[in-house]
Amino acid sequence: MFDRRLAIAFVSFAWLACAAAQEGPRLGVPATPEQVAGWDVSIGPDGAGLPPGSGTAAAGKTVYEAKCIACHGVDGKGQPNDQLVGGQGTLRDAAPVRTLGSYWPYATTVFDYVRRAMPYVAPHSLTADETYALTAYLLALNGVIEQNAVMDATTLPKVVMPNRANFDSAYREPRKR
Amino acid sequence: MTKPKELDSLEQVAGNGLLHRRLFLQGGAAALAGATLMTARAAPPDVPASMKMPGAPMRGYGERSPHEAQVARVVNATPGTTGTGGSRTPLESLEGIITPSSLHFERHHSGVPDIDPAEHRVLIHGLVERPLIFSMDALARYPMVSRIQFLECSGNSAAQNNAEPPQQTAGGIHGLVSCSDWAGVPLAVLLAEAGVKPEGKWLLAEGGDAASMSRSIPMAKAMDDAILALYQNGEHLRPEQGYPVRLFLPGYEGNMNVKWLRRIKVTAEPTMTKDETSKYSDLQPNGRAKLFTFPMEVKSVITSPSGMQTMREPGLYQISGIAWSGFGRVRRVEISADGGKTFAEAALDGPVLPQALTRFRMPWRWNGNPSVLMSRAVDETGAVQPTRAALIGTRGTAYRYHYNAIQSWNVAQGGAVSNVYV
Numbered sequence: 001m002f003d004r005r006l007a008i009a010f011v012s013f014a015w016l017a018c019a020a021a022q023e024g025p026r027l028g029v030p031a032t033p034e035q036v037a038g039w040d041v042s043i044g045p046d047g048a049g050l051p052p053g054s055g056t057a058a059a060g061k062t063v064y065e066a067k068c069i070a071c072h073g074v075d076g077k078g079q080p081n082d083q084l085v086g087g088q089g090t091l092r093d094a095a096p097v098r099t100l101g102s103y104w105p106y107a108t109t110v111f112d113y114v115r116r117a118m119p120y121v122a123p124h125s126l127t128a129d130e131t132y133a134l135t136a137y138l139l140a141l142n143g144v145i146e147q148n149a150v151m152d153a154t155t156l157p158k159v160v161m162p163n164r165a166n167f168d169s170a171y172r173e174p175r176k177r
Numbered sequence: 178m179t180k181p182k183e184l185d186s187l188e189q190v191a192g193n194g195l196l197h198r199r200l201f202l203q204g205g206a207a208a209l210a211g212a213t214l215m216t217a218r219a220a221p222p223d224v225p226a227s228m229k230m231p232g233a234p235m236r237g238y239g240e241r242s243p244h245e246a247q248v249a250r251v252v253n254a255t256p257g258t259t260g261t262g263g264s265r266t267p268l269e270s271l272e273g274i275i276t277p278s279s280l281h282f283e284r285h286h287s288g289v290p291d292i293d294p295a296e297h298r299v300l301i302h303g304l305v306e307r308p309l310i311f312s313m314d315a316l317a318r319y320p321m322v323s324r325i326q327f328l329e330c331s332g333n334s335a336a337q338n339n340a341e342p343p344q345q346t347a348g349g350i351h352g353l354v355s356c357s358d359w360a361g362v363p364l365a366v367l368l369a370e371a372g373v374k375p376e377g378k379w380l381l382a383e384g385g386d387a388a389s390m391s392r393s394i395p396m397a398k399a400m401d402d403a404i405l406a407l408y409q410n411g412e413h414l415r416p417e418q419g420y421p422v423r424l425f426l427p428g429y430e431g432n433m434n435v436k437w438l439r440r441i442k443v444t445a446e447p448t449m450t451k452d453e454t455s456k457y458s459d460l461q462p463n464g465r466a467k468l469f470t471f472p473m474e475v476k477s478v479i480t481s482p483s484g485m486q487t488m489r490e491p492g493l494y495q496i497s498g499i500a501w502s503g504f505g506r507v508r509r510v511e512i513s514a515d516g517g518k519t520f521a522e523a524a525l526d527g528p529v530l531p532q533a534l535t536r537f538r539m540p541w542r543w544n545g546n547p548s549v550l551m552s553r554a555v556d557e558t559g560a561v562q563p564t565r566a567a568l569i570g571t572r573g574t575a576y577r578y579h580y581n582a583i584q585s586w587n588v589a590q591g592g593a594v595s596n597v598y599v
Contacts, residue, residue: 023320023366024319024320024362024366024367024369024370025315025318025319026370027311027312027315027318027319028301028307028309028310028311028315028367028370028371029309029310029311029312029315030307030308030309030310031300031302031308031309031310035300035308035310036300036302036308039300039302039439039440040302040440040442041389042381042383042391042442042448042450043448044444044446044447044448044449045446045449046446070257071257080256080257081255081256081257091460091464091466092462092463092464093575094573094574094575095575096460096575098455098460100455103455103460103466104451104454104455105449105454106449106454108449109449109450109451109454109455112391112448112450112451113450113451116388116389116391117286117287117387117388117389117451120257120258120261120287120387123287123387123388123389166464166465166466167454167458167465167466167467167468168465168466168467168468169447169467169468169469170459170467170468170469170470170471171395171468171469171470171471173395173397174397174401
């Protein structure tokens with residue numbers, strides 16, 4: 001280990017040289033696994049963290065018509081807000097129609113977004129089963145899955161969206177300085 | 178009386194009346210007085226009412242003059258909502274480089290939450306050695322940095338993709354950019370405390386609003402210059418700017434600067450949220466889309482004169498505007514008064530700061546004839562602001578985000594200023 005005074009001298013020098021290398025007072029309080037589990041709602045493409053539960057398009061249609069149709073229209077056709085269905089084959093057009101069926105690269109994103117942000121007036125109000133069912137309904141309306149397919153933590157990450165292969169990351173890691 | 182130097186400074190430096198940028202900087206007043214055609218205004222009374230009695234009392238929190246009440250953001254809400262959509266900074270009404278906090282643009286995806294700082298926490302978890310929770314009181318104890326930097330929504334100026342030029346003010350078209358003095362805690366310090374595991378290459382930032390706005394941020398940016406911003410222009414953040422804490426990523430597209438920040442999850446890969454895949458991705462004419470186009474490119478706009486304004490009479494004017502680049506400092510701004518045939522270099526107000534608005538100025542003698550004004554910025558990497566034709570030519574009009582082309586304002590005979598495509 002460093003001599004403590006030497007370490008302090010080094011830190012002082014580093015402070016002058018690079019503000020980003022500052023040391024903080026270390027006031028973070030350890031988070032328990034239960035606390036993390038309660039906050040961590042985000043779902044990535046691998047589906048890690050998807051909750052127990054399941055749903056089908058038929059169940060999803062019932063939820064949709066009760067809670068979503070006012071903003072997204074009959075059968076996800078849109079108006080007054082985003083269109084959710086259709087648009088396949090339009091992405092090279094002058095006015096492409098970007099829906100979750102024509103554009104979105106990952107099916108897990110549908111579950112993630114619906115669960116945390118929809119319905120607009122009452123986010124975080126849907127059960128896991130309702131969210132799986134709505135996801136199934138929207139994917140089936142777009143012809144991405146069969147009408148009777150069951151969406152759950154195992155099946156949803158395996159769904160391959162039609163436009164999946166048409167995205168490229170523009171991000172490049174900076175070179176080490 | 179008139180010195181040779183002043184005569185020189187009045188020499189035209191580019192077509193259609195652009196004068197040397199030094200006119201307003203040295204010996205300018207004398208030259209200006211001799212050169213302008215300003216008409217005398219009616220003089221005020223010798224002793225105005227304000228000098229004949231004591232003024233208003235002091236007050237704990239100041240307000241602007243009631244005579245400025247018309248200066249306001251341009252608000253556009255998504256159908257069926259009041260808090261979702263955007264409001265734009267009235268760029269044409271402002272000077273200098275700092276945007277008043279009350280006029281900073283807004284872009285919300287489910288309204289502005291009302292958050293009690295005593296209840297608010299930031300959780301850092303995922304691929305870290307120690308998941309940690311930070312209270313606002315705790316964050317206030319950390320070392321802070323402050324920087325003057327712009328923030329721009331990547332959907333700014335998108336109406337310029339329309340077939341016909343939108344006839345609005347400079348702010349109505351380009352006002353999803355603002356600039357503030359942001360102060361806060363370097364994210365690197367907090368991540369170091371949590372201990373990022375070697376496989377942690379990205380993080381997910383999540384907001385405490387009803388959209389749970391979520392974006393994936395590269396670890397390199399988080400460790401470089403990202404801060405958890407607590408202050409804006411010296412006071413705590415405004416609610417519509419993320420009170421009590423927002424992520425601030427210098428130069429990166431606005432949406433990633435997650436407001437009302439409540440959670441940072443360190444991940445190996447991007448989470449592929451709705452707002453980084455279905456939105457804020459760039460669809461190209463070949464049908465392929467780009468993800469993660471983070472920095473905002475070099476850009477400028479003339480704010481005076483600008484759209485919907487009217488120049489009253491021929492004479493000497495100062496062209497003024499703002500330039501910026503997410504890649505660093507603005508190196509220079511060039512102005513044209515003849516629709517791009519000739520350009521001359523504008524003066525830049527200093528200091529020119531990285532990833533900050535930079536104010537440029539140029540004297541112009543308008544002869545009263547139709548004229549097209551343009552500004553073209555170049556940043557320190559050498560990137561040059563493209564023409565609209567070049568930008569649309571490579572990206573098409575469905576690209577939607579990151580529109581940074583040269584803005585052209587037409588000054589008609591009679592002085593009406595409008596938006597034109599050149």
